[in-house]
Amino acid sequence: MFADKSKIPVPRATPETQHFWDGTLAGELRLQRCDDCSQVYFPPRPFCPVCSSRVVRIFTASGKASLHSYVINQRPHPAFEGPYSIAVVKLEEGPTMMTNIVNVDQTPEALILDMPLEVVFETLTDDIALPYFQPAGGAS
Amino acid sequence: MKSGSIAIVGAAESTDLGKIPHMSQIQLHADAALNTIADAGISIADIDGIATAGESPTAIAHYLGIKPTWVDGTAVGGCSFMLHVRHAAAAINEGLCNTVLITHGESGRSNIGRGGRPGGAATLQGQFENPFCTMGPPTVFTIPFLRYMHETGTTLEQLAMVAVVQREWASKNPRASFQDPVTVDEVMNARMIAYPFTLLECCLVTDGGGALILTSADRAKDFPTKPVYILGTGESVETPMISQMDDLTRSRAFRMSGEKAFAEAGITHAEVDHMMIYDAFAHLPFYGLEDLGFCKRGEAGAFIEERNTAPGGQLPLNTNGGGLSYMHSGMYGMYALQESVRQMRGTAPAQVENAEISVCHGVGGMFAASGTVIMGNVRP
Numbered sequence: 227m228f229a230d231k232s233k234i235p236v237p238r239a240t241p242e243t244q245h246f247w248d249g250t251l252a253g254e255l256r257l258q259r260c261d262d263c264s265q266v267y268f269p270p271r272p273f274c275p276v277c278s279s280r281v282v283r284i285f286t287a288s289g290k291a292s293l294h295s296y297v298i299n300q301r302p303h304p305a306f307e308g309p310y311s312i313a314v315v316k317l318e319e320g321p322t323m324m325t326n327i328v329n330v331d332q333t334p335e336a337l338i339l340d341m342p343l344e345v346v347f348e349t350l351t352d353d354i355a356l357p358y359f360q361p362a363g364g365a366s
Numbered sequence: 367m368k369s370g371s372i373a374i375v376g377a378a379e380s381t382d383l384g385k386i387p388h389m390s391q392i393q394l395h396a397d398a399a400l401n402t403i404a405d406a407g408i409s410i411a412d413i414d415g416i417a418t419a420g421e422s423p424t425a426i427a428h429y430l431g432i433k434p435t436w437v438d439g440t441a442v443g444g445c446s447f448m449l450h451v452r453h454a455a456a457a458i459n460e461g462l463c464n465t466v467l468i469t470h471g472e473s474g475r476s477n478i479g480r481g482g483r484p485g486g487a488a489t490l491q492g493q494f495e496n497p498f499c500t501m502g503p504p505t506v507f508t509i510p511f512l513r514y515m516h517e518t519g520t521t522l523e524q525l526a527m528v529a530v531v532q533r534e535w536a537s538k539n540p541r542a543s544f545q546d547p548v549t550v551d552e553v554m555n556a557r558m559i560a561y562p563f564t565l566l567e568c569c570l571v572t573d574g575g576g577a578l579i580l581t582s583a584d585r586a587k588d589f590p591t592k593p594v595y596i597l598g599t600g601e602s603v604e605t606p607m608i609s610q611m612d613d614l615t616r617s618r619a620f621r622m623s624g625e626k627a628f629a630e631a632g633i634t635h636a637e638v639d640h641m642m643i644y645d646a647f648a649h650l651p652f653y654g655l656e657d658l659g660f661c662k663r664g665e666a667g668a669f670i671e672e673r674n675t676a677p678g679g680q681l682p683l684n685t686n687g688g689g690l691s692y693m694h695s696g697m698y699g700m701y702a703l704q705e706s707v708r709q710m711r712g713t714a715p716a717q718v719e720n721a722e723i724s725v726c727h728g729v730g731g732m733f734a735a736s737g738t739v740i741m742g743n744v745r746p
Contacts, residue, residue: 235496238487240390240479269494269610272393275431278400278410295513295614298561299505309561312498312505314513314609324495324609334561339516356497 227328233304236354243270245284250355255287255345257319268321289345291315291359294322298332308332315343315359329360372455376406380471390479390488394471395426402467415463416603417454419446419470424734425490426469428605433618435626436463437603437735462599462626495607503646507732508563510614511649517615518664520652522562524671526553528648529566529690531676536687538677538716543570544691567648569689569698576700578707583745594710597723598631598740600624608732617729619736620657624727627738628659631723635660639721640709641681642702644728645688651675654727655683658738677716685709685716699728703739710743 239247246269249256259266260274261281273280296313303310311327328346330336342362349355378401380386380394389397395418403410415436418426423439426432436457440449447468454466473480479488486492500506514520530550536542548566556564586593600623605611612618643654652666660681661669669675675683686692686705693701706726708714726739 234499235492236487237493237497238479239493240393240488241388242390242393243493269490269607271396271429273396273400275410275429278403278431280400295509295511295516297505297508297512297563299499299501300558300560301501301505303499303501305499310499312500312509312560314509314614322609322611322614324498324500324607326498339512 227307227310227332228305229307230304231348231350234350234356236350237356239353242272246270247354249286250347250357251349251353253347253355255289255317255357256284257287257317257321258282258284266319266321268317268323288318290318290362291343291345293327293337293339293341293343293359295339296327296337298334298337311337313337313359323357325357325359327360328358367452367455367459372458374451376402376408376467378402378405385475386473387476387478389473391471391473392421392425392429392479392490394473395421395469396430396471398471399426399430399467399469408465412465413467415454415457415466417447417450417466417468419450420472421469422606424603424606424731427603428607428610429490430467432467433604433622434463434602435600435622436466437601461630462601491607495609503732504563504568505560506608507647508560508568508649509608510611510733511647512562513614514649514652518667520664520667522554523550524667525562525567525648525652526550526564527667527671528645528651529553531670531673532645532684532688532690534677535682535685535716536691539686539692540715542687542692543572544687563647566690569646569694570691572693572695574693574695574701576704578700578703592711592743593745594707594741594743595745596739597633597742597746598627598629598738600626600628600630600738601736602626603730603735604733606731606734611733617653617657617733617736619733620653620727620729623736623738624658627725627740631740631742633723633740638681638723638725640685640706640718640724641675641683642685642688642706642724642726643683644698644702645684645690646694646698646729648690650729651683653733658725658727682716682718682721685714685718699730699737702726702728706739706741710741712743 262279263277294316343359417438419441556566602619602622604619655661655666706724
């Protein structure tokens with residue numbers, strides 16, 4: 227699927243997102259939950275975007291998700307061999323996030339909405355690993 | 367503005383000043399905002415208007431959890447915030463919103479997460495969308511559609527029909543970029559850009575410009591043109607990241623913008639003679655028709671397929687051919703406004719007979735923002 231991972235635009239962590247990127251490097255998908263209203267939210271913030279409480283805590287998510295929607299980009303990108311999916315997945319804990327679906331054929335037949343997925347991390351640099359998602363139970 | 371009609375009821379600075387290496391720029395906005403909300407003794411849900419500079423107001427609204435009916439991103443440098451006060455005063459007096467938050471935050475010394483340029487690696491998009499090798503709107507704006515299909519039963523043939531019908535309108539417009547009719551098969555078999563969207567379901571890329579002049583309705587009689595009255599307006603923003611929409615199958619920004627516009631205009635859907643829905647991609651009209659209440663949930667596909675928006679239909683839509691066939695330079699909204707004005711003046715190439723009310727609805731970014739203008743040629 228990947229032709230040249232050095233062509234992937236590398237994120238830069240900020241103080242508020244550092245815990246998330248420390249997590250992916252350690253193989254953990256970290257989310258935050260508000261102590262006051264229990265909302266689980268993404269992307270990372272040091273306060274709750276629903277009730278604005280500053281009492282929030284980081285926890286490690288299950289890494290389980292379902293395929294919420296996607297496109298299969300046909301235009302060539304130097305990071306990928308051929309067409310590749312750009313997807314939105316829905317985490318078991320509630321939030322949605324963008325990703326690529328890996329270890330599966332990049333076709334409409336293989337990418338079925340609501341299919342169960344699990345997170346898998348790909349280290350790009352000393353500081354950054356990206357969270358991708360693959361069919362639950364491993365590669366298909 | 368009416369002197370003394372508006373008051374400041376919350377004011378606070380960020381928790382720290384000086385050297386703050388532990389906060390990114392957007393968090394400086396948020397820190398100050400949270401302190402100010404506490405100062406005013408309210409909650410974030412009470413805020414319905416947002417103005418900011420240095421970060422996009424869409425990003426600030428998303429980050430803070432604000433659902434605004436008024437949005438101002440006027441950015442003219444350091445005095446932007448004075449202009450925001452002025453604009454907020456006019457907005458509150460006009461009933462566009464009730465409680466406005468104006469924010470500033472700047473990592474001027476530590477340079478942490480300085481936004482401004484969208485796509486910088488430390489911005490929200492730079493961290494949580496760009497790394498997945500997005501390649502512009504055709505690969506991002508289109509992502510919600512498979513979910514919409516899944517939940518509503520809308521078909522790819524119905525998506526193609528949007529392009530077919532708009533090409534019929536374009537064929538009546540001498541200035542349209544593409545005027546030759548197309549069939550559903552031709553649209554579906556055109557070059558695939560980002561499955562399921564083919565080339566003919568993506569907007570054009572062209573050059574152009576447009577402008578408007580407005581004045582009071584009383585003064586309009588001094589001008590040589592047939593006045594087009596603003597009956598109602600709306601605006602809102604949701605999020606700069608498509609992955610963070612509340613619901614990929616509905617646009618919250620569309621709904622909030624449309625609701626305000628209809629409430630101000632005091633009209634029913636049946637009274638609408640003409641409509642423009644900014645069609646950056648072929649699925650936008652589905653969202654516009656449903657989120658603005660012209661079609662029930664999931665019924666827009668059939669509505670268009672059954673030619674209700676085509677020449678001769680009950681709700682002529684995108685009568686210039688739209689972004690799919692007329693023109694699209696990157697920000698198409700001005701052209702939607704121009705066609706609504708022509709229809710209200712009676713000068714459109716594909717003129718809808720006796721049209722008196724037009725709804726002109728636009729999207730900004732990728733479902734990030736929305737604005738709605740309802741116009742009419744009969745002064746209320």
